[in-house]
Amino acid sequence: MNGVLSLTGRRFGEARHLGLVIALVLLAVVGLVTVPENFATASNLVSILSLAATIGVITVGMTFVIIGGGIDLSVGAIMALASVWATTLATQAFGPFIMAVCAILVGTGAGLVNGLLIAYGRMVPFIATLAMLVAARGLAQRMSDRKTQLIQQGNEAIVALSTTRVLGIPLLVYIFALVVAVGWIVLNRTTFGRRTYAVGGNPEAARLAGIDVRRHTMLLYALSGFCCGVAAILIMARTTTGSSTHGDLYELDAIAAVIIGGTLLTGGRGTIIGSILGLLIFTLITNLFILNGLNTSDQLVAKGLIIVVAVLLQRRNLKERAT
Secondary structure (H helix, E strand, C coil), X not given: CHHHHHHHHHHHHHHHHHHXXXXXXXXXXXXXXXXXXXXXXXXXXXHHHHHHHHHHXXXXXXXXXXXXXXXXXXXXXXXXXXXXXXXXXXXXXXXXXXXXXXXXXXXXXXXXXHHHHHHCCCCCHHHHHHHHHHHHHHHHHHHHCCCCEECCCCCHHHHHHHHCEECCEEHHHHHHHHHHHHHHHHHHHCHHHHHXXXXXXXXXXXHHCCCCHHHHHHHHHHHHHHHHHHHHHHHHHHHCEECCCCCCCHHXXXXXXXXXXXXXXXXXXXXXXXXHHHHHHHHHHHHHHHHCCCCHHHHHHHHHHHHHHHHHHHHXXXXXXXX
């Protein structure tokens, strides 16, 4: 019986992935029809991939959290805090390697605080991460005095992640691909990944099976924070700055990408590949709005409608599978 359910789940996931690929193709056709002179260019493709890279790294961490039955509203703010901390003059004096380590440590530390509050403080994930969103954004503003901090001379290695290209593609895109590959392996080929599905699907059953649910939950949020730290490095490379405004509404894009990719908001089911396909759909929509000169407000409305439709489709599919 379990084998039949597993096979059904895999087929459902494959069908959903195929649907997402078809949606990407349709969006590409829209771009080719509406703005052929600007859409079908190498520079535009690189622009799409570079934008997707930063949010994409965050999306990988968000996928783990949501599959594990949680939610993280603080990812954009944590990324901003990590970028500001890493670009302070005191940190930059030690060179680009220390800047990168600082960003990762700040991101992981903030995620760990989220995990401790949720797992051991028994706070609702929505409330704990909302509090972190406000606190991290406020701390970033205080540290930077609401000013944009430039990467100083001598730390060009950070900027080189965006300017250096291999086969015409910036290094930061390769970093994104590496994070996706590692995330896929961890989720699908390790005990940690299996425990993530178990904790998200049925925490009590996971506890009875010998899984330390609280410890695992804490690690999931630390992993999300780690991804925010890596994303901070990428956005510093793209913009050559650290700013408290970085990552504004990134939590919306990351959560939406995960949902569109088929991950259940209630946890227990989802894939890295689905999340990345969902992210590419959102990034392509953003690109099409910009190329067609459409209003940013309309773009947000469109994204909101897509999220609603994705959730409604999830509920419908769950009902069909239940019957």
